[in-house]
Amino acid sequence: MHHLETKQIIAATLQKSWEFFSDPTNLRIITPPGMGFRIIRQSGDKMYPGMIISGKQRAGPGCTMQ
Secondary structure, eight states: OOOOOOOOOOSSOHHHHHHHHTOGGGHHHHSOGGGOOEEEEESOSSOOTTOOEEEEEEEETTEEEO
């Protein structure tokens, strides 16, 4: 069985990191640009357990997923 383990060091405090990752609009920033991700609808300004975010992204040339 293969096992992959990675580690990334972020030059920010835990508070700053939490603020960034709990903001749904930042999904566009952390999604690869070629996927063309955009949020269509979200149910709040901060992420919470069970939150539903509707979005669109490209699955390939000329193909969009929703």
